[in-house]
Amino acid sequence: MRKQDHYVYPAVFFKDGEYIGVRFPDLPGCNTFGKDQNDAIYMARDALGGHLMCLDDGAEDIPEPTLFSEIDLKSGESIVLIEVWLSVLRDGERNKAVRKTVTLPNWLNKKAIEAQVNFSDTLQEALLRKLGL
Numbered sequence: 405m406r407k408q409d410h411y412v413y414p415a416v417f418f419k420d421g422e423y424i425g426v427r428f429p430d431l432p433g434c435n436t437f438g439k440d441q442n443d444a445i446y447m448a449r450d451a452l453g454g455h456l457m458c459l460d461d462g463a464e465d466i467p468e469p470t471l472f473s474e475i476d477l478k479s480g481e482s483i484v485l486i487e488v489w490l491s492v493l494r495d496g497e498r499n500k501a502v503r504k505t506v507t508l509p510n511w512l513n514k515k516a517i518e519a520q521v522n523f524s525d526t527l528q529e530a531l532l533r534k535l536g537l
Contacts, residue, residue: 409491411456414472415448417441418481428486429475430467431455445484453488457497460490 418425420437424444428434428451436451438444459466472483506527508516516523 410487410489411452411466411469412485412487413452413469414475414483415452415486416475416477416481417444417448417484418478426451426484428452428455430469445486448484448486449488452486453490453493456488457490457493 413428413430416427416429418427423437423439424441425437426435426444426448428448431452434451434455436444436447438447456466458464472485475483477483504527506523516526
């Protein structure tokens with residue numbers, strides 16, 4: 405079991421119809437695909453990061469990656485090493501914007517629109533003040 409911030413896992417890339425399929429031999433269920441090589445690498449990094457964060461959040465063991473020289477490949481398959489930093493992913497997740505629906509009295513909404521109030525900024529400022537942050 406490894407608990408760390410930086411991970412590099414071998415991914416098996418293969419042609420799957422008009423797409424490039426990706427599987428991680430060490431992480432059952434961690435699969436994805438891309439429309440081309442660059443997209444497949446991007447999607448592989450996203451899938452690996454999400455999978456490892458789920459394992460980590462669930463206090464599950466994160467397996468050691470198999471040496472790529474020990475992975476049996478079928479014809480047409482290739483190994484690509486995929487790297488993720490969980491701290492970077494967690495920071496991105498923590499700071500991403502989320503959409504909220506807010507209910508206001510109609511008269512207040514009209515006044516705010518007339519005053520060109522930025523609803524998102526106002527709500528953020530109010531929440532920071534309310535939470536003492």
